Amino acid sequence: MNSIQEVIVRDAHEWEREAVAAVMLESYQQYAFDLSAERWKDYRDSIRNSAYSHAPHARIVAELGGEIVGSVQLFLSSEAAYGKPEMGIHSPIIRLLAVSPGFRGRGIATLLIQEAARRSIQLGATTLNLHTSDMMASAVKLYERLGFERAYDTDIYNGESLVKGYRIELPGSLLLQSAL
Secondary structure (H helix, E strand, O other), rough: OOOOOOOEEEEHHHHHHHHHHHHHHHHHHHHHHOOOOHHHHHHHHHHHHHOOOOOOOOEEEEEEEOOEEEEEEEEEHHHHHHHOOOHHOOOEEEEEEEEOOOOOOOOHHHHHHHHHHHHHHHHOOOEEEEEOOOOOOOHHHHHHHOOOOEEEHOOOOEHHHHHHHEEOOOOOOOOHHHHO
């Protein structure tokens, strides 16, 4: 007998950092073959370290049946998110959106982004930012479907790779209307 389980979106507990790291690494493993071995090792280490960092304003998780199956980190500025105050982003930024591969296609990523958007509005923000690259094509499609638009002024380079900025205007956004 199948039962429908509800996804619970909440703050991660301190003691869940390893579970959050595991979900992020499982989710981002698909990009290991798109990067050189050295770049993947650096990226993997950065992902793991982010689970233990105190830089995020919030570490939001999606739980299904008692298991953490997704996460996203919410930062308050480009300085907090990337250590780059010169980027000039003084509004929330989401990073490292991750959903375990076996749980994709269930709307979990959307729920995580919606929660980050709600929290951003509660903080008085009018925009929510993120950065991604072309190798994350399915993520780009999701962001654009939710109403994020290119924010060329926030593009950055990681080595020779362009990391594209995206932004959504929060008041009245379709992202939040679909959550009601």
